[in-house]
Amino acid sequence: MSDASRSPNVPRDEFDFRHRPETDQSFENALAKARDGERLTVDDGVELLTTGTDHERIDPVRKEQVLEAADRRRAEVVGDEVTFVANLNNNVTTACNTGCLFCNFKDRSEKFRSANDEEHGGFTKTPKESRRIVEDALETGIYEVTSVSGLHPAFALDDEHREIMESSERDDLNYRPPAEYDVDPGTYCEQMTAMSVGGVHLHSMTPEEAYHARRGTDWSYEEVYGRLKEAGLNSVPGTAAEILVDEVRAEICPGKIRTDEWLEAMEAAASVGLPMTSTIMYGHVENEMHRVMHLERLRDLQDRTGNVTEFVPLSFIHPDTPLFERGMVSGGATTAEDELMIAVSRLFLDNIDHIQSSWVKYGDEQGLKMLACGADDFMGTILSEEITKRAGGGYGEARSFAEYVEMISAVGRTPVERSTDYEQRRQIDPDDPPFGPELGPQADGTPLVPRRE
Numbered sequence: 021m022s023d024a025s026r027s028p029n030v031p032r033d034e035f036d037f038r039h040r041p042e043t044d045q046s047f048e049n050a051l052a053k054a055r056d057g058e059r060l061t062v063d064d065g066v067e068l069l070t071t072g073t074d075h076e077r078i079d080p081v082r083k084e085q086v087l088e089a090a091d092r093r094r095a096e097v098v099g100d101e102v103t104f105v106a107n108l109n110n111n112v113t114t115a116c117n118t119g120c121l122f123c124n125f126k127d128r129s130e131k132f133r134s135a136n137d138e139e140h141g142g143f144t145k146t147p148k149e150s151r152r153i154v155e156d157a158l159e160t161g162i163y164e165v166t167s168v169s170g171l172h173p174a175f176a177l178d179d180e181h182r183e184i185m186e187s188s189e190r191d192d193l194n195y196r197p198p199a200e201y202d203v204d205p206g207t208y209c210e211q212m213t214a215m216s217v218g219g220v221h222l223h224s225m226t227p228e229e230a231y232h233a234r235r236g237t238d239w240s241y242e243e244v245y246g247r248l249k250e251a252g253l254n255s256v257p258g259t260a261a262e263i264l265v266d267e268v269r270a271e272i273c274p275g276k277i278r279t280d281e282w283l284e285a286m287e288a289a290a291s292v293g294l295p296m297t298s299t300i301m302y303g304h305v306e307n308e309m310h311r312v313m314h315l316e317r318l319r320d321l322q323d324r325t326g327n328v329t330e331f332v333p334l335s336f337i338h339p340d341t342p343l344f345e346r347g348m349v350s351g352g353a354t355t356a357e358d359e360l361m362i363a364v365s366r367l368f369l370d371n372i373d374h375i376q377s378s379w380v381k382y383g384d385e386q387g388l389k390m391l392a393c394g395a396d397d398f399m400g401t402i403l404s405e406e407i408t409k410r411a412g413g414g415y416g417e418a419r420s421f422a423e424y425v426e427m428i429s430a431v432g433r434t435p436v437e438r439s440t441d442y443e444q445r446r447q448i449d450p451d452d453p454p455f456g457p458e459l460g461p462q463a464d465g466t467p468l469v470p471r472r473e
């Protein structure tokens with residue numbers, strides 16, 4: 021996001037965190053362990069991420085040593101292929117009252133009520149509209165649809181869940197009947213069935229959404245993910261993770277589920293046989309100790325489940341967010357912090373094969389650089405983007421296959437179209453245009469060129 025020589029943009033002294041980046045390890049020892057492929061401790065990770073807690077600032081030479089070790093590890097684990105997926109983002113609604121301070125995607129749901137004619141610029145889609153959007157994208161050759169949404173008060177898991185909430189006396193359920201809103205989002209299961217059309221892979225329902233889908237019941241997360249799977253869900257996005265340390269969650273997303281519940285939901289998704297991704301949203305109020313504790317919780321989750329297909333570092337996009345507007349942070353992560361986040365993820369997460377570089381968060385130039393810092397996946401075509409755009413990000417909403425092939429071959433790597441779970445992979449010959457997806461149910465190699473507004 022910004023110049024590498026700048027110190028972190030976080031007024032950390034203003035936060036009285038119990039966990040601080042202090043260790044009993046040295047940078048040299050940590051680097052030696054990383055180079056030898058030994059499993060790293062949290063202290064090792066903090067030494068690498070800070071380039072040594074004995075220095076105030078990031079040391080440029082030590083940083084290069086960490087990036088080099090991560091790049092070497094990447095080559096050993098996955099080779100020179102760079103993967104990407106032909107996918108569509110279809111977010112169902114921006115209505116949400118959870119109030120996360122890093123998020124500008126949501127609009128307070130009051131604004132969506134029929135009784136209110138306030139302008140909000142947000143949206144809600146009916147299941148029928150969602151199906152239409154996915155069907156249109158299927159024709160362009162997509163393999164996957166990713167769908168993450170605000171926690172609309174009218175959402176219920178299914179008809180049975182709606183009946184429970186309708187007849188409940190409780191006033192703390194964040195529930196209102198669909199009839200009170202301009203547009204009815206239907207139930208989560210109806211949305212899953214609608215979007216699970218024509219053989220597309222449906223990647224949806226974060227742990228936070230799963231929590232919303234069971235509110236007011238004693239249903240387990242296994243029950244909830246089981247019903248969603250029946251309705252068409254194929255894999256789960258590991259967002260809503262943010263920083264999996266509760267003292268940080270209390271500052272940036274006090275309305276969200278806590279760390280233990282997030283982990284419980286992910287384990288449940290795994291236990292009903294759903295693959296899942298994992299993320300960190302970093303570069304706000306947290307420090308390096310929090311980042312590495314987060315990595316350890318994900319590594320433990322993966323030791324228990326084996327279902328995590330990739331790790332996606334999401335660099336906080338600050339300009340239009342409450343965290344920035346309220347002066348709680350003065351910017352996002354620096355470029356040096358971004359590079360070290362990718363590299364230490366590669367070195368620390370010895371049980372997750374794929375590290376994603378997000379062009380939405382980093383842009384093309386820095387996104388490509390991340391492929392030499394430990395990353396091996398370059399995300400997807402997405403075709404539509406609202407979360408980052410609404411936070412003030414400016415790297416666009418889509419990438420074509422031709423752009424992918426050109427960028428990846430320009431850095432001397434091999435472009436590979438993948439399925440969501442990385443099981444299907446297809447190398448693309450850069451000398452054999454035109455470039456289009458072939459893995460999606462209707463993909464026939466026709467170039468996937470997003471419509472530009």
Ligand SMILES: C[S@@+](CC[C@H](N)C(=O)[O-])C[C@H]1O[C@@H](n2cnc3c(N)ncnc32)[C@H](O)[C@@H]1O
Nearest residue numbers: 122123168169170226228259260301336337411
């Ligand atoms: C917008 S939510 C949508 C799904 C659902 N409401 C939830 O919270 O799980 C999806 C993810 O977007 C990411 N996100 C939101 N605002 C962001 C920002 N300003 N910068 C980077 N990532 C952001 C967060 O990691 C969040 O968990």
Ligand SMILES: Nc1c(NC[C@H](O)[C@H](O)[C@H](O)CO)[nH]c(=O)[nH]c1=O
Nearest residue numbers: 105109166332378380381399400440
């Ligand atoms: N990194 C971001 C993603 N990643 C999701 C991928 O495109 C894909 O859905 C996943 O790899 C599973 O196959 N999506 C975004 O919308 N924004 C990002 O920053």
Ligand SMILES: N[C@@H](Cc1ccc(O)cc1)C(=O)O
Nearest residue numbers: 166257258259297332334407
């Ligand atoms: N949609 C999320 C990113 C994301 C989605 C799905 C994933 O599996 C991983 C990451 C964002 O823009 O921040």
Ligand code: SF4
Nearest residue numbers: 116118119120123170
């Ligand atoms: S991150 Fe998700 S839960 Fe939090 S405010 Fe945004 S949309 Fe709502």
